[in-house]
Amino acid sequence: MKIINIVGARPQFIKVAPVTEALNEVLGRKATVKMIHTGQHYNGNMSQIFFDELKIPKPNWNLRIGSGTHGEQTGKMLIEIEKALLEEKPDGAVVYGDTNSTVAGSLAAAKLHILSFHVEAGLRSFNREMPEEINRILTDHASSVLFCPTKDAVNNLKREGITKRGKVYLTGDVMKDALVKNSKIARKKSAIIKDLNLKRKKFLLATVHRAENTDTKRNLENIFNTFMDLKEKVVVPLHPRTRKYLEQYGLLKKILESLMVEIIKPVGYLEMLELERNARLILTDSGGIQKEAYLLKTPCITLREETEWVETVKAGWNKLVGADPKKIYSAARNFKPRKEREYIFGRGSASRKIAKIIEKMVC
Structure with missing residues (x-):
């Protein structure tokens, strides 16, 4: 038997690590676990560092697709993933999250009648x-087969008519598994707080990379101008895409000269966990970071008008502000969670649940 993971972007590397470990433990000698890396994220700080830190096995296939328009990138992935699947002939293919690598992998598997998860x-x-x-x-x-991290996710599928028995499972969130395992390691190994001369809960952490913010000059300018107006240290691990647009819009020089905004290179998973844990507040348009903020008990301001992680908003630990400078400023100054967190993402056993279900279906 053979299972193949299909990944390509930073958030997927975090998710595939605990699932691969669980698959190897549960399946043992009954199945081989392999991996296709599409190369959607190829920068060392966005890819290789995660494989090193999370001890993810080297991909069996690296398609090196790289960047491009959505159609171009997805089309190339579909072609190359299909070739790999035809050669590997797996009994199951596992895709993660919501990137172009995800949809290309699921379509390639479906058209080849390969069981896909x-x-x-x-x-x-x-x-x-x-x-x-x-x-x-x-x-x-x-x-x-669909593995849902929360009850809301299951209900969303019901509304779309996906209710078939044996197709939808509530497993909890694999990123919770990764965080439980790696947060203690991060505390021991990462020196980023000391290296950046930061003090616990005395700085803000911000990430910006979504197209709705980067591709519109007004939005990106509003966001970074507000960061500079906060009169509080804001640490920004800068995504390559965001840097490109800041340069293109002529905004980067002003930001680099700011005393309150500290631009740093993209960081690995362990360093990011430490920044998130020690920040007073997180401002982000990333889905995964909203969730990590909740798990690490750090209040979050989301620089979007809506979120797929509605549970964090309902729980009172996440506030949606879009790119409105007044809302960003007010939330950064005044937002505080009003209640204790609930265990909405499970208790750190999602990967093993997933591996057990896959075992029943392929072995």
């Missing part, structure tokens, strides 16, 4: 202008 299924932001939303919907409808 979607980890992190059922999420919806209800904004179809987001490419990730299209990827989520297509992947959920193309995949054979």
Whole structure:
């Protein structure tokens, strides 16, 4: 028997690590676990560092697709993933999240009649202008089995008519598994707080990379101008895509000269966990970081009008502000969670549940 993981972007490397470990433990000698890396994220700080830190086995296939328009990138992935699947002939293919690698992997598997599993299924932001939303919907409808991280995700699938017995499972969130395992390691190994001369809960952490913010000069300018106006240290691990647009819009020089905004290179998973844990507040347009903020008990301000992680908003630990400078400023100054967190993402056993279900279906 053979299972093949299909990944390509930073958030997927975090998710595939605990699932691969669980698959190897549960399946043992009954199956071989392999991996296709599409190369969607190829920068060392966005890819290789995660394989090193999380001890993810080297991919059996690296397609080196790289960047491009959504159609170009997805099309190339579909072609090359299909070639790999035809050669490997796996009994099951596992895709993760909502990237172009996800939808290409699920479509390639479906058209070859390969049993496909979607980890992190059922999420919806209800904004179809987001490419990730299209990827989520297509992947959920193309995949054979859906692993949902939350009850809301299961309910979203029910509303779309996906209720078949044996297709939808509530497993909890594999990123919770990864965080439980690696947060203690991060505390011991990462020196980023000391290296950046930061003090615990005395700085803000910010990430910006979504197209809705980077591709519109007004949004990106509003966001970074507000960061500079906060009169509080804001640490920004800068995504290559965001740097490109800041340079293109003529905004980067002003930001680099700011005393309050500290631009740093993209960081690995362990360093990011330490930044998130020690920040007073996180400002982000990333889905995964909203979730990590909740798990690490750090209040979050989301620089979007909607989120697929609605549970964090309902729980009172996440506030949506979009790119409105007044809302960003007010939330950064005044937002505080009003209640204790609930265990909405499970208790750190999602990967093993997933591996057990896959075992029953392929072995």
